[in-house]
Amino acid sequence: MSISTDHGGPDDAPATSALGSDGRPVSDRGDTVCVIGAGASGLTAVKNLREHGFGVDCYERETGVGGAWNWRHDRSPVYASTHLISSRPFTQFPDFPMPDSWPDYPHHSQLLSYFERYADHFDLRQHIWFGTEVVRVEPVEGDRWDVTTRSTGGYGPERTSRYAAVVVANGHNWSPKLPGYEGLDGFRGETIHASAYQDPAQLRGKRVLVVGAGNTGCDIAVEAAQQAAACWHSTRRGYWYAPKYVLGRPADQVNDLLLWLRVPRRVRQWLYHRTMRLTVGDLTRFGLPAPDHRVYETHPIANSQLVYYVGHGAITPVPDVRRFHPYGVELTDGREIEPDLVVFATGYLPRFEFLDPRLVGDDAGEGRPTLYLNAFPKGYPTLAVVGLVQPDSGLFPISHWQSVLVARLLTLRQDRPERAAAFAAKVASAAGERYSGRVKDSSRHWFEVGHVDYLRAVQRALNDLEATK
């Protein structure tokens, strides 16, 4: 196993030298593909591109693989007790199963060991440039890309290399989305974003307000219920809290049994509501707001313990925050509470600081790219984004199939350019398509996909490419 530590870039002598747009020399990497990020999505992109015969340079700003799942990374959102919320069959790469001996919902440290094993098993580390961050990605003629890198933290000189294609896999759960509440600046208590939450010790003995009802918000509320002196959980709306197990099996497996049997959505919703009534019961009885949407209209919150602790009185459900006072927080129902610590589990926004937002169809610059299959931008056939999805299931199989599609598409550019052009036309016409049915229009659901709808769409795209061979 060899690990590169040179922060400058690939050490292969460039075949030719060219000049970049600013007149600086550029190492021409020929037909090599650049992958940005060595997290789950980047690793599977490297592996699948290699498998299809491409040379790959992968740039990773940290010194290890695993991205968000490597808790040592400063951009990692995982905390000590993070567990998966999708069970193993939905989480593992389709061609690299997680061990049978693992639990249904593995711990984040197991995930990291899984990615490290994946990298070693497929000998990927030799293609990854650790401690190297990407500063700029610019298109140049011939659908090629100039990628400028430097040592993480801005040390050392910048280097520019020219690539035949770029796969962006920098993750979208690391740049906190912070809400702007009136009076927040003057609040004398402690406030943190969930990304800064690491350990239950941070909550111990404190009066804690957790804002946000995503999976992370619910998990932290449950931890606060066990550790803190008091816990308020502020949610703007009512949600469906799905237990991790129903009928003695992981809930997502039961759900997929219905999908596999092609049970219509309406029937599944009815069954789900019945099951929730029988297991979780009426949530409004606990003071939680009634869901304002039918199930499957947002990705589910998988948490067996939240309702349990609400039932114990260890979590007090409260409505949205209206404003902050120096020593208290006013809620929309007029109540005022006095937390010592406020945890904003308000999600993340994607950031591509090295890329002109217009390249990925984000003309408004608000952080929401317009892509076909959440991966392919209009007008740039050699650029792809992998892993920019928020599935109602595990993400890694989706990243795997996205990167297989990217690899096959790039292969097709050589073998059947007219078919690659047909795909580009499809990208232009279908960019921004959704694969999730009806969902709420908030940034939380920008990248939401139903895993079955989405994977079927990828299967159709792959079939279209293969049909011509």
Place this chain on the structure above:
Amino acid sequence: MTAGRLRIMRGREWARPVRPARREVLSVLPELEQGRPPLLFVPGFGHGAWAFAEHWLEHAASRGFPAYAVSLRGHGGSEPAPDASLRAYVHDVTQVAAELPRQAVLVGHGAGALVVAHALARYPARAAVLVAPVFGGWSALGAAVRRNPVGTLPALWGGRLRLNRRQLFSAELPDAAARAHLARLGRAGRRAQWRLLFPGGLEPAVGRPPVLVLGSPDDRVVPAAALTRVARRYGSAPLLFPGMGHDVMLDARWREPVDALLDWLVKEPAPAVAALSR
């Protein structure tokens, strides 16, 4: 390469994953790490990892290949599983392959080659070797019934498939050794056995692994025509070792096929690097 398209949707696998089972894995590792890919030997129905532990594991390790053999569930020292399906066997192989430190070469013998062929759709093997592959089908059943009706017919009703000495070994193998091997044979799961009659649904291999087919023209389980058919499926011709029985890894001249297999792995060139059009 095998016909068929890449399959993404696996509703059954997601909804009803295979139940875990304790598996026996035997291994012999080379004294010096030489950077060679690990080999995972998959025995055929009725056989356990012991079939490879007899000669081939040691020999492969002596030539620098880390060598592993798995007993499919219900076989050898693995957990009993009388109702195991072919899907469960494939699961066993992909599980063990993924646990190996590096991308493995899958080597399947007999019906184990069919298990490997299915596993290739689920795991991107470095390469695959199908030794005396039993891919099943009605013609294979016909041949088996003609040669060994008493041993074959009970299997049609879920009974044990009993292969005899003449089918498995050449006359060169001493009787005592043959009897000892025969005594160790077990039986495959009923459902998996029945799948041999309807072996369809083979998906294309992922990761474009090179595939070698080898066997014997004198194999009394797999006719030479069947070897050719399987090899053609993978775009090659079978490598033949005349004068050997079906169990080439246990037969008197076991060294020849394993040497050929290892030679092929040493020579097998890396996949060509793709070039992008500009």
